[in-house]
Amino acid sequence: MSDITELMKTPTGWLSDEGEESEIVLSSRVRLARNLDDNTFTHIASSEMLESIRSEVSAAVMDNRLIDDPLMMEMDGMSGADRLLLAERRLISHEMVMNFKNRALITGMDESLGVMVNEEDHLRMQSMESGLNLRKAFKRVSGFDDELDKRLDFAFSDRLGYLTACTTNVGTGLRVSAMLHLPGLVHNQDIRQVIDGLRQVRLTVRGSYGEGSEVSGNIFQISNSITLGLSEEDTVANMESHIRKVLEFEKKARESLLREARTLLEDKVWRSYGLLKTARLVTSKEAMSLVSAIRLGVGLKIINDVKLSILNEILIMIQPMHLQHHYEREMKAEERDRARADYIRSRLEGR
Amino acid sequence: MSDITELMKTPTGWLSDEGEESEIVLSSRVRLARNLDDNTFTHIASSEMLESIRSEVSAAVMDNRLIDDPLMMEMDGMSGADRLLLAERRLISHEMVMNFKNRALITGMDESLGVMVNEEDHLRMQSMESGLNLRKAFKRVSGFDDELDKRLDFAFSDRLGYLTACTTNVGTGLRVSAMLHLPGLVHNQDIRQVIDGLRQVRLTVRGSYGEGSEVSGNIFQISNSITLGLSEEDTVANMESHIRKVLEFEKKARESLLREARTLLEDKVWRSYGLLKTARLVTSKEAMSLVSAIRLGVGLKIINDVKLSILNEILIMIQPMHLQHHYEREMKAEERDRARADYIRSRLEGR
Numbered sequence: 171m172s173d174i175t176e177l178m179k180t181p182t183g184w185l186s187d188e189g190e191e192s193e194i195v196l197s198s199r200v201r202l203a204r205n206l207d208d209n210t211f212t213h214i215a216s217s218e219m220l221e222s223i224r225s226e227v228s229a230a231v232m233d234n235r236l237i238d239d240p241l242m243m244e245m246d247g248m249s250g251a252d253r254l255l256l257a258e259r260r261l262i263s264h265e266m267v268m269n270f271k272n273r274a275l276i277t278g279m280d281e282s283l284g285v286m287v288n289e290e291d292h293l294r295m296q297s298m299e300s301g302l303n304l305r306k307a308f309k310r311v312s313g314f315d316d317e318l319d320k321r322l323d324f325a326f327s328d329r330l331g332y333l334t335a336c337t338t339n340v341g342t343g344l345r346v347s348a349m350l351h352l353p354g355l356v357h358n359q360d361i362r363q364v365i366d367g368l369r370q371v372r373l374t375v376r377g378s379y380g381e382g383s384e385v386s387g388n389i390f391q392i393s394n395s396i397t398l399g400l401s402e403e404d405t406v407a408n409m410e411s412h413i414r415k416v417l418e419f420e421k422k423a424r425e426s427l428l429r430e431a432r433t434l435l436e437d438k439v440w441r442s443y444g445l446l447k448t449a450r451l452v453t454s455k456e457a458m459s460l461v462s463a464i465r466l467g468v469g470l471k472i473i474n475d476v477k478l479s480i481l482n483e484i485l486i487m488i489q490p491m492h493l494q495h496h497y498e499r500e501m502k503a504e505e506r507d508r509a510r511a512d513y514i515r516s517r518l519e520g521r
Numbered sequence: 522m523s524d525i526t527e528l529m530k531t532p533t534g535w536l537s538d539e540g541e542e543s544e545i546v547l548s549s550r551v552r553l554a555r556n557l558d559d560n561t562f563t564h565i566a567s568s569e570m571l572e573s574i575r576s577e578v579s580a581a582v583m584d585n586r587l588i589d590d591p592l593m594m595e596m597d598g599m600s601g602a603d604r605l606l607l608a609e610r611r612l613i614s615h616e617m618v619m620n621f622k623n624r625a626l627i628t629g630m631d632e633s634l635g636v637m638v639n640e641e642d643h644l645r646m647q648s649m650e651s652g653l654n655l656r657k658a659f660k661r662v663s664g665f666d667d668e669l670d671k672r673l674d675f676a677f678s679d680r681l682g683y684l685t686a687c688t689t690n691v692g693t694g695l696r697v698s699a700m701l702h703l704p705g706l707v708h709n710q711d712i713r714q715v716i717d718g719l720r721q722v723r724l725t726v727r728g729s730y731g732e733g734s735e736v737s738g739n740i741f742q743i744s745n746s747i748t749l750g751l752s753e754e755d756t757v758a759n760m761e762s763h764i765r766k767v768l769e770f771e772k773k774a775r776e777s778l779l780r781e782a783r784t785l786l787e788d789k790v791w792r793s794y795g796l797l798k799t800a801r802l803v804t805s806k807e808a809m810s811l812v813s814a815i816r817l818g819v820g821l822k823i824i825n826d827v828k829l830s831i832l833n834e835i836l837i838m839i840q841p842m843h844l845q846h847h848y849e850r851e852m853k854a855e856e857r858d859r860a861r862a863d864y865i866r867s868r869l870e871g872r
Contacts, residue, residue: 433859437801448795450788508784 173241174252176279178495182259183280185486187478189301193469194417196349196389196482199260200307200406201296202315203334203343205325211335212288220272220288227287230321231276236314239279245270251491258489260298262286283310290335291343293318300482302413304346308406331398338395342402346409347393350416353466354423356388364419365390372396373412387458387485392416428470439467443476447518451504452511457488480517487513524592525603527630529846533610534633536837538829540652544820545768547700547740547833550611551658551757552647553666554685554694556676562686563639571623571639578638581672582627587665590630596621602842609840611649613637634661641686642694644669651833653764655697659757682749689746693753697760698744701767704817705774707739715770716741723747724763738809738836743767779821790818794827798869802855803862808839831868838864 184197205211206223215223224244232240245253245266253267262275266289277284286294295318297311318324325333331341339345355361365375376391394409427435442463446452452460465481467473486492493509494501501509535548556562557574566574575595583591596604596617604618613626617640628635637645646669648662669675676684682692690696706712716726727742745760778786793814797803803811816832818824837843839861845852848860 433801437862440799440801441796444795444797444799445792446795448791448798450784450791511788 172252173243174248174255174495177241177259177277177281178255178492180279182483182486183282184298184300185479185482186300187482189299189303191417192301192478193465194351194420195302195413196351196485197298197300198303198307198348199296199298199346200304200311201294201345202311203291203332203339203345204293204295204315204318204322205333205335206292207323207325209292209325212290212292213335215288217272223292224272224274224287226322227285227293228274228276230318231285236317237276237278237283240276241279243275243277245273245275251494255491255495258491259486263289263294265289283314285314291339293322302348302410302417304348304406304410304413308346308402312402339397341398342400342405344397344402344405345393346406347391348409348413350390350392350413350420351388351462351465352390352416352420353388353462354420354427355416357427358423360419360423361390364416368392368412368416371412373409386455387462389458389462389485424466424470435470436467436472439463439470439472443467443473443518446514448515449511451507452488452514453507454488454490454510457510457514458485461485476518484514484517487517523603524594525599525606525846528592528610528628528632529606531630533834533837534631535649535651536830536833537651538833540650540654542768543652543829544816545702545771546653546764547702547836548649548651549654549658549699550647550649550697551655551662552645552696553662554642554683554690554696555644555646555666555669555673556684556686557643558674558676560643560676563641563643564686566639568623574643575623575625575638577673578636578644579625579627581669582636587668588627588629588634591627592630594626594628596624596626602845606842606846609842610837614640614645616640634665636665642690644673653699653761653768655699655757655761655764659697659753663753690748692749693751693756695748695753695756696744697757698742699760699764701741701743701764701771702739702813702816703741703767703771704739704813705771705778706767708778709774711770711774712741715767719743719763719767722763724760737806738813740809740813740836775817775821786821787818787823790814790821790823794818794824794869797865799866800862802858803839803865804858805839805841805861808861808865809836812836827869835865835868838868 206226209215209219209223212220228242231237232242253262253270256262256275257264257267261277261281261284266273266286272288274287275284282299283297295311295314297307299307327333332343334340334343352361355364368375372395374393374395377386392413394405442460446460461481461484464473464476465478468476468478487496488510490506493506493513496513497509540546557577560566560570560574563571579593582588583593604613604621607613607626608615608618612628612632612635617624617637623639625638626635633650634648646662646665648658650658678684683694685691685694703712706715719726723746725744725746728737743764745756793811797811812832812835815824815827816829819827819829838847841857844857844860844864847864852860
């Protein structure tokens with residue numbers, strides 16, 4: 171069995187609904203960018219140098235058992251489809267799907283801790299947790315970083331901090347982000363104002379699943395953009411406090427929606443559930459939108475027989491490569507719409 | 522208990538799915554128009570005369586036990602809401618809801634045989650059967666007519682036949698009609714051509730539930746418009762043969778739909794079922810359209826856990842007066858949308 175198939179078989183830790191505020195916050199992620207001293211940055215490094223970096227980092231990570239059940243996956247030895255699968259799973263970047271030579275991913279089987287090797291920086295470590303759990307994710311990746319620091323020589327300047335390929339990461343090399351489900355704010359149209367507010371405090375807001383994609387399923391990713399002049403602890407605390415404010419707004423929006431339009435809301439939630447339980451063809455876009463409505467219904471106790479963890483899992487599994495891997499065949503868009511509908515029905519039936 | 526409440530408690534015979542071709546033909550109806558000799562027609566008769574006609578007809582009908590468990594309902598003693606309820610049940614005409622003085626309905630408890638007194642004609646007898654069953658309906662109303670003929674003196678001319686208030690009924694006074702569900706022909710757009718063909722052979726085609734209403738739920742009523750110069754038997758046989766041709770077209774349309782777009786069709790059918798099983802607000806128009814899709818799905822064996830009789834019953838019960846009677850309170854349109862959704866859910870759950 172390939173590593174990927176093994177990975178697909180085990181539940182992804184951060185999809186659980188056990189984290190704090192998991193009705194609104196899908197997941198928390200913390201990543202650290204590091205580079206090896208005395209090596210050129212990835213984008214200008216020779217193949218030989220990249221290969222030597224990959225060897226050095228892999229040896230350090232695999233040897234020390236810093237990650238439970240670590241899997242080492244060299245991107246060059248993998249099909250494009252498998253790399254896309256890892257990207258859909260948020261284990262590697264889309265950049266790494268395209269530029270894969272001498273790149274690698276080392277991840278734990280539960281996918282909560284991992285490191286991309288030779289992406290934009292030599293090391294991109296990431297820790298993911300379910301719900302609002304930035305501190306835990308930070309502690310985890312930070313401990314990992316400490317252990318690696320003993321074994322690798324990271325490029326560091328006393329004046330600037332950690333040196334990175336892109337100036338936006340210089341300093342702490344820390345990116346803290348959370349995925350939020352905000353249907354209440356989208357519905358009452360306050361979302362624009364909330365996003366503007368977050369941008370004013372230098373946070374970045376995106377639709378889910380990476381840059382440039384449209385906001386589907388009312389899922390937003392909030393991340394910090396400043397890595398210089400702020401300690402790691404302050405960055406995490408700062409982000410958490412802003413997210414908690416957004417949660418407050420979202421909760422108020424949901425309450426007023428429930429107060430002012432309960433029947434319409436119940437109708438929308440139940441219809442969405444009815445459609446996903448019966449449809450035979452579902453596009454990705456529609457699925458996101460229906461899952462969003464059901465998720466809101468679960469949060470507001472309108473609907474009780476669906477677990478958030480199932481909805482979270484559906485969001486990952488309905489992506490093209492995941493569907494094709496699950497059903498073990500290549501599919502065109504229309505076939506995927508059918509497979510997507512089948513998959514969702516089976517999961518909502520508890521199969 | 523009022524007669525109406527009693528009527529509402531018993532199942533309506535023609536809503537069953539036991540008739541021939543009941544996947545496409547909801548019901549067959551035959552009515553005979555008769556007038557008493559030596560009396561002026563209803564629209565110019567005095568109150569006294571109408572009252573005497575009502576007495577005479579009632580005595581003949583009730584006395585002879587021509588109808589099982591006959592109920593005699595005088596329209597004047599009834600609320601407008603109750604008259605509307607009878608109209609929704611297709612036992613009286615909308616005309617009679619408005620012009621109710623000295624009018625009456627005598628109907629059997631199973632609603633398969635009845636007579637309106639002092640509608641456009643002194644007697645409008647009707648027999649209804651489920652599915653395509655024109656001969657049985659005709660036999661029933663014809664036997665009823667024969668019995669009444671022994672006890673009442675009908676206006677009859679050797680040259681013209683039975684005399685009626687409107688010239689369109691002179692002759693046999695016979696109107697034969699059937700309610701057809703034609704989603705296949707609507708979908709492949711042949712419906713226009715089929716309707717034109719029926720009109721060329723002097724048949725009348727209407728959307729369901731009476732004149733002027735838009736075609737909702739893809740349900741069409743086909744009836745004869747000629748009552749002069751054609752025997753009763755020929756009228757019935759003629760109508761049946763035309764209906765069988767329409768059935769053939771509809772079946773072919775359904776087969777080709779299934780062959781060419783099975784998945785899309787399955788998706789539509791199952792989604793409609795999912796929506797009706799979960800929605801909290803449903804307008805009458807949407808309900809008709811969703812029931813239509815499910816009905817098609819049952820006919821094509823796409824969906825097996827819904828009985829046609831339940832769908833037929835839903836079509837009657839989701840009407841405004843029926844909903845209000847069922848839930849025992851007056852409701853505004855939005856409340857009815859909610860009650861309609863509740864009622865449909867409960868019926869589809871088998872409660």
